[in-house]
Amino acid sequence: MIKRAALILLGSALVVLGLIGLLIPILPGFLFLALAAICFSALSPRFQRRLDRHPTWRGWRLRWRSSRGLPLLRRLQLGFWLTAEATMKTLRRR
Numbered sequence: 001m002i003k004r005a006a007l008i009l010l011g012s013a014l015v016v017l018g019l020i021g022l023l024i025p026i027l028p029g030f031l032f033l034a035l036a037a038i039c040f041s042a043l044s045p046r047f048q049r050r051l052d053r054h055p056t057w058r059g060w061r062l063r064w065r066s067s068r069g070l071p072l073l074r075r076l077q078l079g080f081w082l083t084a085e086a087t088m089k090t091l092r093r094r
Contacts, residue, residue, distance in 0.1 A: 004043060011039035030090050031083060056089070 014036035021029025037057075041047045051057045067078050 007039045007043055011036045011043075014039060028087065031087060034083070034086060056086075 014032045017027070018029045018032035018036055021027035021032055023029075037047075037051065041051050051061060063078070063082065067075050
């Protein structure tokens with residue numbers, strides 16, 4: 001129950017930051033919206049299925065799920081590099 005409330009609160013805060021980031025070019029709005037999507041996908045099996053069908057998110061989420069046996073420091077490093085990869089892909093499309 002506490003985990004669910006924390007994810008809702010964190011996801012909502014990330015959505016607000018993401019929307020502000022879309023208006024202010026200094027703040028990376030896409031990054032915050034991506035993190036909010038991850039928070040909300042942990043709450044909803046339906047949303048998880050939608051993300052798993054998306055071609056860009058599928059590989060990212062599979063790599064993250066396969067890292068569950070890694071130590072915390074390695075998971076943080078993986079999260080950093082996956083976020084950097086997603087940001088670079090977004091910038092290349094522009």
